[in-house]
Amino acid sequence: MASPMASLLQRFDNSSRLLLCALISGQWGAMAAFQTLQRSLSMEKGRQHFNWQVFTEKLCSQEPVLEEPNKTLTMKPVLMLLPVLCQRNLFSLLLIVQSTVPKDCLSCLLQASRKDPNPDLWVQRLRDLLQARMEERSFFTPVLLSSTCQQQLKHLCQKIMTHTSSNANLERKLNWFVKLENPCSVPAGNTFQSGSQIRKKRKAPEESLNLEEENQRKRSQLEINLDTEFCHPQLELQDVGTESTKNELMLDTFGNEDVHCLSSVNQFSFKEDEVEKRIVGQSFKHDPVTEVPGPMKNHISKLKELLEMQFDCSNGTGPPELQILNECTPDQLEDLCSLLKLSDCPENELLQFCCWIVALSPELGYKKAAILAEKLFLPRVLSLTETASWPLTTALMMFCSKYPRPVCCTLISSIVQVPGQGLEQLRLVCKLIEECLEPECVKLVFSHIIKVPWTEDLLTVVHSLLERQVELSSELFNVLVLNLCQMAQAFESSVHYAKLILTLLTKYQNDVTLGHQHHLSCALDFNKTILKKSLQAALKRVTSR
Numbered sequence: 374m375a376s377p378m379a380s381l382l383q384r385f386d387n388s389s390r391l392l393l394c395a396l397i398s399g400q401w402g403a404m405a406a407f408q409t410l411q412r413s414l415s416m417e418k419g420r421q422h423f424n425w426q427v428f429t430e431k432l433c434s435q436e437p438v439l440e441e442p443n444k445t446l447t448m449k450p451v452l453m454l455l456p457v458l459c460q461r462n463l464f465s466l467l468l469i470v471q472s473t474v475p476k477d478c479l480s481c482l483l484q485a486s487r488k489d490p491n492p493d494l495w496v497q498r499l500r501d502l503l504q505a506r507m508e509e510r511s512f513f514t515p516v517l518l519s520s521t522c523q524q525q526l527k528h529l530c531q532k533i534m535t536h537t538s539s540n541a542n543l544e545r546k547l548n549w550f551v552k553l554e555n556p557c558s559v560p561a562g563n564t565f566q567s568g569s570q571i572r573k574k575r576k577a578p579e580e581s582l583n584l585e586e587e588n589q590r591k592r593s594q595l596e597i598n599l600d601t602e603f604c605h606p607q608l609e610l611q612d613v614g615t616e617s618t619k620n621e622l623m624l625d626t627f628g629n630e631d632v633h634c635l636s637s638v639n640q641f642s643f644k645e646d647e648v649e650k651r652i653v654g655q656s657f658k659h660d661p662v663t664e665v666p667g668p669m670k671n672h673i674s675k676l677k678e679l680l681e682m683q684f685d686c687s688n689g690t691g692p693p694e695l696q697i698l699n700e701c702t703p704d705q706l707e708d709l710c711s712l713l714k715l716s717d718c719p720e721n722e723l724l725q726f727c728c729w730i731v732a733l734s735p736e737l738g739y740k741k742a743a744i745l746a747e748k749l750f751l752p753r754v755l756s757l758t759e760t761a762s763w764p765l766t767t768a769l770m771m772f773c774s775k776y777p778r779p780v781c782c783t784l785i786s787s788i789v790q791v792p793g794q795g796l797e798q799l800r801l802v803c804k805l806i807e808e809c810l811e812p813e814c815v816k817l818v819f820s821h822i823i824k825v826p827w828t829e830d831l832l833t834v835v836h837s838l839l840e841r842q843v844e845l846s847s848e849l850f851n852v853l854v855l856n857l858c859q860m861a862q863a864f865e866s867s868v869h870y871a872k873l874i875l876t877l878l879t880k881y882q883n884d885v886t887l888g889h890q891h892h893l894s895c896a897l898d899f900n901k902t903i904l905k906k907s908l909q910a911a912l913k914r915v916t917s918r
Contacts, residue, residue: 379721379724379725379728379764379767381451381454381455382394382767383763384431384451385428385431386424386427388423388424389423389424389427389428389431390767391409391770391808392406392409392410392423392428393455393459394731394767394770394771394774395408395409395774396459396462396463396466397455397456397458397459397462397728397731397732397771398731398732398771398774398775399458399731399732399733399734399736399775400458400734402458402459402462403461403462403463403465403466403469405774406462406463406466407466407469407470408811409774409808410423410470412808425474425475425478426475426478428478429478429481429482431451432450432451432452432455432482432485433450433451433452433481433482433484433485434450434451435448435449435450436448436449436450436451436454438454449488450485450486450488452482452485452486453485453486453488453489456732457493457496458732460486460493460496461493461495461496461499463482464486464496464499464500464503465499467479467482467503468499468502468503468506471503471506471507476507479503479507480507483500483503483504486500487500669697669700669701669705669709670712672694672697673697673709673712673713675692675694676692676694676695676697676713677713679692679694680713680718680722680725680726681722691728691729691730691732691733692729695729695730695733696733697709698730698733698737698741699733699735699737703740703741703744706741706744706745707744707748710744710745710748710749715748715749716748716749716752716753717752720753720762720764720765720768721764723749723753723764723765723768724764724765724767724768726749726768727749727768727769727771727772728771730745730771730772730775731771731772731774731775736775736776737776739778739779742776742779743779743782743783745772745776745779746772746776746779746780746783746784747783747784747787749768749772750765750768750769750772750780750784751783751784751787753765754769754784754788754798754801755787755788755791755795755798757795757797757798757801758795758797759797760797760800761797761800761801766801766804769801769805770804770805770808770809773805773809773810774809777809777810777811777814778814778817780805781810781814781817781818781821782817782821785802785805785818785821786818786821788801788802789802789821789822789825789831789834790821790825793828794828794830794831795830796830799830799831799833799834800833802834802837803833803834803837806818806834806837806838806841807837807840807841810841812841812843812844815838815841815843816843816845816846816849818838819838819845819849819853820849822834822835822838823849823852823853823856827856827860829864829867829869829870832864832867832869832870832873833869835873836869836872836873836876839873839876839877839880839881840876840880842880842881845881845884847884850881850884853877854877854885854889854892854893855892857870857873857874857877857893857896858892858893858895858896861895861896861897861899861900862899865899865900865901865902866901866902867902868902868903868904870902871900871902871904871905871908872904874893874896874897874900874908875904875907875908875911878893878908878911878912878914878915879911882911882914882915882918885915890912890915890916893912894912897909897912
């Protein structure tokens with residue numbers, strides 16, 4: 374039996390479902406959803422953008438609901454069935470993207486929201502603000518808070534500033550408190566001006582400056598120690614080897630590019646991987662002495678019951694027992710995952726658990742998120758023999774939107790390094806790259822994938838990375854071109870390889886240097902696919918720039 378939230382999500386199309394997953398991902402769901410919309414706009418022009426009409430129609434459609442306590446059957450808009458946190462984030466998002474949303478869609482959503490007999494106060498204020506923006510054309514932004522709340526907030530800020538008056542660093546962090554002449558409206562732009570005036574009037578004590586200099590000295594020393602530890606020459610030689618030397622010599626013929634670019638990439642990737650592996654490795658080294666304490670076991674029993682009952686976090690938060698994830702150690706979290714049998718629980722329970730995870734506050738640290746990514750998804754994904762189910766895909770996308778870096782370093786990195794990667798696993802990786810990852814995480818996946826041997830199926834993942842058209846460093850781009858040129862003869866009949874070269878010449882034509890053009894021209898001589906003429910024409914367009 375699917376949870377109520379999962380049942381609601383199934384009624385939406387893929388793009389709307391992804392937007393809703395971002396909206397329910399936590400307190401920053403509005404910004405996550407905004408970034409999701411930005412990614413859809415940055416895709417190729419031929420792809421359809423987000424359809425607000427379809428999204429609004431689904432949210433405003435009527436749904437039969439049994440109302441407590443008399444079990445009365447009533448009709449409610451789907452919008453009112455969403456968690457309160459999701460509704461708050463939705464109206465916050467609408468305030469951000471108001472100019473791009475059709476006015477009739479906004480009106481329908483406002484009308485549907487007013488049908489709630491007991492509205493959430495934040496939803497009500499956000500809705501009223503959106504209504505005011507639609508009706509008024511003023512240079513003044515209405516204040517969300519009531520006069521009573523404004524007065525209470527003012528006293529709170531003054532109290533904080535009084536207690537921190539002796540600490541210049543804290544004062545700089547709290548300079549958002551500005552005494553407004555008109556408490557009913559905030560003229561655009563004045564806040565930053567007033568903040569700068571306050572900063573100019575403050576004088577940091579000499580002790581604070583000395584403390585800041587001491588902290589800066591310690592940070593510099595720490596960076597030196599890290600560089601010494603992770604970039605030891607002997608380790609570099611062991612990691613790079615003779616193959617890297619050959620690659621570096623070949624890159625020297627790319628023109629005026631830095632001859633050490635490949636070794637720089639290897640050093641950077643090696644350093645980053647060592648940090649990631651050390652962090653995760655320390656977590657995964659299980660101490661046999663460490664066990665889950667008795668009180669935690671009681672929480673685990675309760676969580677098992679809630680999972681089986683499909684407990685719905687309608688208020689935007691998970692069950693209170695879930696706070697055990699923040700209270701336990703990484704070793705205890707591994708035991709907890711084993712006791713909950715998260716690696717082989719039904720997929721509808723997995724989806725429910727991920728709904729709780731994305732609503733958890735405060736957020737989990739990197740170590741714990743990496744452990745969950747491994748325990749929840751890695752065995753399931755590696756064992757796929759057919760297309761991943763909807764609950765598994767949705768759960769993974771929700772988790773990835775909330776904790777992208779642990780997913781990249783623990784899950785995606787493990788999948789691409791498996792010899793003879795399965796097609797279904799790589800399809801799932803492509804979906805995450807296309808719909809969930811931010812540009813920085815896309816670069817992180819690039820740094821992982823350039824270090825493994827490329828197979829025919831793995832080319833589809835590289836193609837998805839290039840389609841995102843993120844800005845690559847010259848070092849990464851050089852290694853990418855080098856890999857493609859070295860594989861030209863092995864993939865002479867591969868259409869996937871030909872499409873990859875075509876995407877490179879189309880999306881990154883401004884990054885292709887004269888040295889790149891020469892080597893790509895030699896690589897195209899090996900090509901035996903029907904796309905050879907298209908490839909040569911694309912290269913010619915780059916050459917004629």
